[in-house]
Amino acid sequence: MYCVPLDDVWYHYQVNFIQMSNPKILLTQSGYDSLTQELNDLITVQRPNIIKYMEEARTLGDLRENAAYHAAREKQAVIQGRIEEIQHIVKHAKISKKSGSLDKVEHGSTVEVTYNGATREFMVVGEQESDISIGKISAESPVGSALIGRSVGDTVTLTMPQGSVEYEITSIS
Numbered sequence: 001m002y003c004v005p006l007d008d009v010w011y012h013y014q015v016n017f018i019q020m021s022n023p024k025i026l027l028t029q030s031g032y033d034s035l036t037q038e039l040n041d042l043i044t045v046q047r048p049n050i051i052k053y054m055e056e057a058r059t060l061g062d063l064r065e066n067a068a069y070h071a072a073r074e075k076q077a078v079i080q081g082r083i084e085e086i087q088h089i090v091k092h093a094k095i096s097k098k099s100g101s102l103d104k105v106e107h108g109s110t111v112e113v114t115y116n117g118a119t120r121e122f123m124v125v126g127e128q129e130s131d132i133s134i135g136k137i138s139a140e141s142p143v144g145s146a147l148i149g150r151s152v153g154d155t156v157t158l159t160m161p162q163g164s165v166e167y168e169i170t171s172i173s
Contacts, residue, residue: 047079051076104149
């Protein structure tokens with residue numbers, strides 16, 4: 001077992017909470033593939049590199065005052081934590097299968113919506129792969145959960161802190 005720096009205690013608490021609260025983790029096939037690629041990179045490239053760097057840093061002198069060594073140990077703990085998190089996600093992953101129907105929004109659907117005069121496209125994904133900056137929203141988010149099961153032409157009204165927002169579904173793919 002490795003030592004976990006105190007900075008990572010909250011991170012491991014969160015991972016353990018996620019592990020207890022989500023027995024099945026819903027992912028799209030592309031999300032699953034992306035996570036397995038990241039896991040492979042962490043195990044075969046990044047972890048060996050950090051171990052090599054730690055060995056080099058050990059040769060620089062007294063470990064109590066060796067900043068490079070301590071930084072490498074912290075990086076190793078972060079890498080190991082991410083490896084454990086991804087292994088858990090992959091172990092408990094349930095790959096969503098799109099029905100192929102474009103009638104209703106479902107997990108994995110790409111939805112074009114119009115709101116406040118703007119048009120935006122979202123892909124409805126699982127919580128683990130959501131990233132609003134690239135247009136992936138969680139099916140568990142307020143917007144995602146409101147869109148699930150809806151059809152083209154439907155309007156969904158959400159109450160937000162800044163007021164009500166109406167989303168009209170213009171296309172599903």
